[in-house]
Amino acid sequence: MDTFVPSLEAMARAVIAGTREVAARLASEGLSARLEPRDMIEKGFVPGIRKVGELWEEGEYFLPELMASAEAMKAAMAVLKPALEASAAELLSLGRVVLGTIEGDIHDIGKNLVGSMLSANGFDVIDLGADVEIGRFIEAAVSARADVIGLSALLTTTMVNQRRLVERLEAEGLRGSFKVLVGGAPVSRAWAAEIGADGYGENALAAVQAARELVGRKDGL
Amino acid sequence: MSVRVKVLPDGRTIIVPAGRTLADALEQNGLRLSLYCGQRGICGKCFVEIISGEIGEPGAIERRFIEARKLPPRSRMSCRYRPGADAVVRIPDASRLPEMPVFRTGIERRIVPDPAVRTIAVSFSESGPTADAALLDRIRNGFRREKPLIPAGLLREIARRAAAQSSPSPFWTAVLYDGRELLDFVPGDVSGSGLGLAVDLGTTTMVAELVELDTGRVLGSASSINPQTSFGADVVSRITAGYMNPDRVGDMRDAVTAGLNALIEELAGSSRREAEGIHEAVIAGNTAMNHLFLGLPVATLAVAPFAGLFSSLPPLAASESGLRIHPRGKVTIAPNIRSFVGGDISAGLAATDLEHRQGNHLFLDLGTNGEIVLKTGPDFVAASTAAGPAFEGMSISCGMLALPGAVHKAGIRGEEISVRTIGGAPARGVCGTGLIDLISLALRKGLLTRGGHILNPSKSIPFAGTLALTQKDVREVQLAAAAVKTGMRLLLSSAGLEAAELDGLIVAGAFGNELNIAHATSIGLLPRIDRNKVQFVGNSSLAGARALLLSRAERARCEKLAARVRHVNLAGDEEFQRIYIESLELAPWP
Numbered sequence: 001m002d003t004f005v006p007s008l009e010a011m012a013r014a015v016i017a018g019t020r021e022v023a024a025r026l027a028s029e030g031l032s033a034r035l036e037p038r039d040m041i042e043k044g045f046v047p048g049i050r051k052v053g054e055l056w057e058e059g060e061y062f063l064p065e066l067m068a069s070a071e072a073m074k075a076a077m078a079v080l081k082p083a084l085e086a087s088a089a090e091l092l093s094l095g096r097v098v099l100g101t102i103e104g105d106i107h108d109i110g111k112n113l114v115g116s117m118l119s120a121n122g123f124d125v126i127d128l129g130a131d132v133e134i135g136r137f138i139e140a141a142v143s144a145r146a147d148v149i150g151l152s153a154l155l156t157t158t159m160v161n162q163r164r165l166v167e168r169l170e171a172e173g174l175r176g177s178f179k180v181l182v183g184g185a186p187v188s189r190a191w192a193a194e195i196g197a198d199g200y201g202e203n204a205l206a207a208v209q210a211a212r213e214l215v216g217r218k219d220g221l
Numbered sequence: 222m223s224v225r226v227k228v229l230p231d232g233r234t235i236i237v238p239a240g241r242t243l244a245d246a247l248e249q250n251g252l253r254l255s256l257y258c259g260q261r262g263i264c265g266k267c268f269v270e271i272i273s274g275e276i277g278e279p280g281a282i283e284r285r286f287i288e289a290r291k292l293p294p295r296s297r298m299s300c301r302y303r304p305g306a307d308a309v310v311r312i313p314d315a316s317r318l319p320e321m322p323v324f325r326t327g328i329e330r331r332i333v334p335d336p337a338v339r340t341i342a343v344s345f346s347e348s349g350p351t352a353d354a355a356l357l358d359r360i361r362n363g364f365r366r367e368k369p370l371i372p373a374g375l376l377r378e379i380a381r382r383a384a385a386q387s388s389p390s391p392f393w394t395a396v397l398y399d400g401r402e403l404l405d406f407v408p409g410d411v412s413g414s415g416l417g418l419a420v421d422l423g424t425t426t427m428v429a430e431l432v433e434l435d436t437g438r439v440l441g442s443a444s445s446i447n448p449q450t451s452f453g454a455d456v457v458s459r460i461t462a463g464y465m466n467p468d469r470v471g472d473m474r475d476a477v478t479a480g481l482n483a484l485i486e487e488l489a490g491s492s493r494r495e496a497e498g499i500h501e502a503v504i505a506g507n508t509a510m511n512h513l514f515l516g517l518p519v520a521t522l523a524v525a526p527f528a529g530l531f532s533s534l535p536p537l538a539a540s541e542s543g544l545r546i547h548p549r550g551k552v553t554i555a556p557n558i559r560s561f562v563g564g565d566i567s568a569g570l571a572a573t574d575l576e577h578r579q580g581n582h583l584f585l586d587l588g589t590n591g592e593i594v595l596k597t598g599p600d601f602v603a604a605s606t607a608a609g610p611a612f613e614g615m616s617i618s619c620g621m622l623a624l625p626g627a628v629h630k631a632g633i634r635g636e637e638i639s640v641r642t643i644g645g646a647p648a649r650g651v652c653g654t655g656l657i658d659l660i661s662l663a664l665r666k667g668l669l670t671r672g673g674h675i676l677n678p679s680k681s682i683p684f685a686g687t688l689a690l691t692q693k694d695v696r697e698v699q700l701a702a703a704a705v706k707t708g709m710r711l712l713l714s715s716a717g718l719e720a721a722e723l724d725g726l727i728v729a730g731a732f733g734n735e736l737n738i739a740h741a742t743s744i745g746l747l748p749r750i751d752r753n754k755v756q757f758v759g760n761s762s763l764a765g766a767r768a769l770l771l772s773r774a775e776r777a778r779c780e781k782l783a784a785r786v787r788h789v790n791l792a793g794d795e796e797f798q799r800i801y802i803e804s805l806e807l808a809p810w811p
Contacts, residue, residue, distance in 0.1 A: 059696075060674050062672060067802050105524070108792070156458055160465070
């Protein structure tokens with residue numbers, strides 16, 4: 001019986017083009033053709049999302065393209081993940097990020113983009129939403145045994161709450177348990193350093209890069 | 222028994238029921254006279270000349286005015302004249318209610334002056350049968366009815382002024398606030414000299430106008446940078462400053478009052494008037510500016526749910542506000558609608574008379590924040606979007622305010638983009654309107670994709686000499702336009718409306734009246750709409766402040782409207798993100 005075998009290049013292209021349906025279809029066609037899920041991810045879809053990162057850096061891609069590519073990646077992963085052996089899934093996961101927009105702030109497009117890009121790049125993301133109390137971040141991080149807490153703040157008035165979270169972690173003796181990643185329009189590298197955060201992402205892709213460094217996995221998936 | 226009165230120069234004949242005043246009958250027939258003192262019979266503004274017919278019996282006040290103002294001998298105040306037989310009267314222009322334009326350019330809108338502050342000449346007799354009555358009673362009785370409040374401090378001053386007179390003056394001029402409070406009382410007839418101040422209190426720029434209250438004439442205008450800028454350039458950083466350190470609120474208040482006082486001095490000087498002659502100021506600012514002007518804490522505006530401390534306030538005493546106008550004068554603040562839709566917007570709605578427009582209208586005030594108000598039939602809904610400063614030329618590599626040398630228009634000549642600068646000066650940068658033109662033309666010339674990617678090998682869009690837009694500049698415009706477009710789209714869809722169903726689109730703010738509609742539409746900043754339905758009104762906040770200053774009726778309507786406007790939080794809309802991302806495309810509306 002002839003089986004259509006999709007190419008790894010086509011998988012990369014589906015992510016670059018941000019065509020979600022195509023990415024999902026290629027993933028399931030690959031499974032039917034008995035391609036290794038891990039190969040499809042590492043040699044097909046991941047090179048695609050890497051290329052998207054480059055196109056963003058070069059200024060060719062902007063938020064809509066980024067969002068569409070992240071969606072395509074997510075659709076492919078949704079097909080492939082159940083087919084992975086548990087050990088492989090563990091190996092492929094870069095880490096777990098508890099993410100949210102900080103207390104007092106309701107803006108969440110930026111945070112959503114970061115979440116999409118983190119999961120497109122292999123992180124497990126637990127998105128707590130917007131206007132998230134500091135206590136909830138910590139509870140969620142503890143119960144999910146997260147590696148990273150990601151805090152978005154879009155207002156100069158609310159970014160002060162990022163500092164409060166770091167202070168609370170210290171007071172509760174949990175500072176060593178989680179890496180703290182901060183971002184948002186008014187946030188800067190200097191601010192991150194001032195409040196003792198571990199990482200800073202100027203935009204969604206920079207946040208992915210910073211998260212990789214925080215979990216010691218510069219290599220990607 | 223009614224009588225017939227022919228009115229000249231109108232040539233109309235009206236019926237006056239027996240016992241009624243001519244003023245009432247004229248009013249009823251739509252012939253509007255200046256009934257300045259509210260028909261108390263004291264201001265002498267509604268005189269008519271009785272050409273033929275009985276003149277009746279003029280009262281003492283009428284006789285005094287006729288003599289003092291050298292009026293025709295057969296003159297009567299129409300609020301006192303009850304014609305007992307057919308007559309012919311002539312209404313002099315001075316007695317008619319003037320109409321004044323709200324906008325100096327742009328849309329045609331006229332209002333009738335009805336200022337809260339009125340300067341009325343009253344007779345204040347020193348002799349006669351009531352000479353032994355208390356001074357205060359004599360003054361108050363001069364107003365006949367609705368006797369005004371007289372502050373004790375003012376009474377002291379009046380007594381001093383009366384004592385200083387070598388011979389008693391037949392007239393004194395009362396400065397009356399809203400018909401019920403005496404702000405001042407000075408010897409002589411200086412009626413009609415009332416001055417007011419209209420202020421657009423912007424986060425970046427403040428503009429003040431000195432206005433004659435009885436005519437609406439603008440004697441001068443002055444503007445400056447809001448001195449609070451040193452505490453933060455934009456409204457959120459201003460709020461942050463006050464939130465992090467409450468002492469800063471007082472400092473910011475002092476800064477803005479000092480800045481406004483400098484404008485007041487400048488205006489008084491250039492118009493050769495006394496600042497003390499200004500009896501009322503109307504301030505139209507965004508909610509945060511209004512709070513800071515009053516020295517109110519802004520902590521609640523800083524974090525969700527972003528509640529303000531007030532929306533509407535009664536007029537406050539000038540002495541309390543810190544403004545150096547007449548110390549007993551009043552300062553009125555245009556009502557805030559919500560935390561991020563402030564008095565500048567309610568003033569804009571008043572100026573453009575959105576309430577009385579038929580059908581569906583969208584009001585858009587573009588600045589660093591884009592405020593949007595949609596009127597559908599009797600319903601009003603408002604929202605604000607964070608457009609950022611791109612349209613004001615900020616955050617753009619070669620951006621600048623709309624000042625001489627700014628590229629404000631661009632077109633295509635032959636194959637090349639050609640530009641025009643403000644004042645024809647050599648190009649120094651690009652302002653908001655020029656930016657929109659350039660982006661639209663770059664799209665048309667294929668230098669730019671709809672996704673906003675510059676295809677030019679140079680990765681820039683050159684437009685004048687060495688000036689060029691960068692990839693990041695294009696991204697800034699995309700973000701700003703998308704915020705505004707998303708707001709408009711969500712408001713329209715919440716009302717179940719398509720843009721094509723709009724009867725009007727009013728654009729106030731940053732673009733003045735320069736914006737090229739076709740270009741703005743091609744990148745989706747404006748919806749696809751018949752260009753005849755688009756009106757540019759410029760600084761509608763200032764025009765609104767002036768309308769509120771000049772008319773109590775406008776003020777009352779504005780208060781009511783502000784309380785009625787429903788506010789929606791766009792970020793809370795589940796469609797927000799999808800539409801926002803979609804709107805980043807530089808494309809006309811779907």
